Amino acid sequence: MxxxxxxxxxxxxxxxxxxxxxxxxxxxxxxxxxxxxxxxxxxxxxxxxxxxxxxxxxDLLSRGFAPLDRRMEEALSGHEGDPPPERLWRILSTYAAFIQDQGWELVARYYQRRLDAPDDASSMDPTRYTLRSMVDCLRQAEEEGLLLPGWSVEWTADFFFRHFRGVVIDWVLHRGSYPLLPKLEQDYALFREIFQTR
Structure with a gap:
């Protein structure tokens, strides 16, 4: 080096x-x-x-979620060959665990900071590992004929992020009074329906 x-x-x-x-x-x-x-x-x-x-x-708050990408990379390492529904759950559950580890107050401050700086779109930067991982996972599902037709991969990835961001905001509004992961698991049971089972 x-x-x-x-x-x-x-x-x-x-x-x-x-x-x-x-x-x-x-x-x-x-x-x-x-x-x-x-x-x-x-x-x-x-x-x-x-x-x-x-x-x-x-300024820390603007970059406070940067470690999510490293944590996601570690969580997905060795699971590249997992079926898309399992890999998608790994992405979402890692995201939930990371958010919960931050604590509701810090997450609330992060979102307040984002509201105060509306031109900062860094959380949905398409080069970020977390978003790329989800898009790659959904693209594989589409190629394998597992994704329901009529919805683009990009729209579906964006939908997941919008939905789970809403779940996180609800968790913040409840001051972290319930565990985040079981809530996301319930939702994911429904969202698995986007995959066609054979």
């Missing part, structure tokens, strides 16, 4: 450490009560390093 690659990897690790520290502190104390200094101390970095990666504490 050359110098430039090492620096890039080091920057990625520092950013991940900052996000992880902020998440842990926010879970314990609420996001409003966590200071940049607290985050830096927990991550073992200087405040200068923090501001090299993030403009502010609020």
């Amino acid at each position: 050359d110098y430039r690659e090492r620096r890039k990897e080091q920057a990625r690790q520092t950013e991940a450490a900052i996000l992880q520290a902020a998440l842990e502190l926010a879970r314990a104390n609420s996001f409003d009560k966590v200071s940049v200094r607290d985050i830096c101390q927990r991550a073992g970095i200087t405040t200068g390093a923090f501001y090299h990666h993030f403009r502010s504490k609020e």
